[in-house]
Amino acid sequence: MSWVDGQPLGGVSVHDRALAYGDGLFETMRVIAGRPRLFERHLARLQAGCERLGIVIEPHAVSQEILAFSRELDDGVAKLIITRGEGLRGYAPAPAAVARRILLGSPVPLYPSEHRAGVTLFPCRTRLAEQPALAGLKHLNRLEQVLARSEWSDASYAEGLMQDMSGRVIEGVFSNVFLAKSGRLITPSLERCGVAGVMRAELIERAGQAGIPVAAEDVWLEQLLSADEVFLCNSLYGIWPVTELGAHRWPHGPLTRKLQALISDLSSSA
Structure with a gap:
């Protein structure tokens, strides 16, 4: 199960800065009965990280997307990746870059x-x-x-x-x-x-x-x-x-x- 910018099975551009530079953040959330655990803490860390890196997101929209994804996942692990978006060659971020949201669902790890x-x-x-x-x-x-x-x-x-x-x-x-x-x-x-x-x-x-x-x-x-x-x-x-x-x-x-x-x-x- 995966979503890209809110769309199931979406693709990621080869020009995304996450691929070239690791330019982004992620959160890994345990989902039980359609609800992500420690959700507010995950959101707070994500928002603080985006502010420090200068990546612009709309927190409420991201929150609602995670909740919708979690309801569909029901039980498992939801991984949210926020990238700075696409850019040309070079370290300098493109001023018009739009942050990308990637959500990946997976089963719960089977720890002994x-x-x-x-x-x-x-x-x-x-x-x-x-x-x-x-x-x-x-x-x-x-x-x-x-x-x-x-x-x-x-x-x-x-x-x-x-x-x-x-x-x-x-x-x-x-x-x-x-x-x-x-x-x-x-x-x-x-x-x-x-x-x-x-x-x-x-x-x-x-x-x-x-x-x-x-x-x-x-x-x-x-x-x-x-x-x-x-x-x-x-x-x-x-x-x-x-x-x-x-x-x-x-x-x-x-x-x-x-x-x-x-x-x-x-x-x-x-």
Whole structure:
């Protein structure tokens, strides 16, 4: 199932700047019973990203299109790609470029159910470049993640851990990272690089509402390894406890279990 600019089975021009330069953004939304989960957070991140990149969209029209697509999809994953549109050769955006909307529907990934009890992380060698102008955005330039994911083929690793060029822990290849220490919840700062996930934002808010101290700050590998608990989050699978990274082990601890319970409603069709 796919739509381009609101039309089923539409095509994309070879002159689209997404193809030449990765000039655009995307959102990946879990759809249950025709409704996209964390929809307002997805829209807010998309709009903020478009504003930062100078891509003009009509938020209400985009919102209505996503909702219509989700109703038709009913259950699955809806991926929205916003490109700057067509342009001539060269980096400079064409002043008259019109943003393009691409919607792709797919089945829900079949992640092993045991991942909810604990996963093993692969220590990626690929580092994330520091670019504050793009930090937090879910832009189309994902070659760092492609390189990182190509580092392992062993299915015993559910995810890979990524650091920046200075060695700070930033995120997973397709997840955000949290650690717990002495009852306090910490997630890496994303001021230099990384994707500000919608589930990450949801967990920060819900943890605060539940009285759990939570902060976004620089995290170094030594700090991660000395944590009481570590977990990953993503809008499609929720929370995966990390129980192993190299020689280090963590429990599927009480704070991680509590947070899994706090977001249980996001996997319900009610």
